[in-house]
Amino acid sequence: MIGRARRATITQAALVAVIVGVMLMLLGGGGANRRPEQIPARTVRPATVEERRPHQVDELRKCLRGVERCQQAGQGIETR
Numbered sequence: 001m002i003g004r005a006r007r008a009t010i011t012q013a014a015l016v017a018v019i020v021g022v023m024l025m026l027l028g029g030g031g032a033n034r035r036p037e038q039i040p041a042r043t044v045r046p047a048t049v050e051e052r053r054p055h056q057v058d059e060l061r062k063c064l065r066g067v068e069r070c071q072q073a074g075q076g077i078e079t080r
Helices: 002-027 049-072
Strands: none
Touching: none
16 A cells, blocks of 8 residues: 555655646746857947938038027127
């Protein structure tokens, strides 16, 4: 009788271990030997003159708007 109980306990423990292992694999925790995916590094090249030009024009327009606002307010811009 003690032999059967021990065998049943071992069988149940093995079955539980298999079920837990399958659940871990399904949930993504069982892939210990899998390498993590690496995201390739982005290489950034410097912008060309043609690509910078629209941005520079926009910046100049912003500055000119600020100058016009100052002139309209009567403050003007002092240069030395």
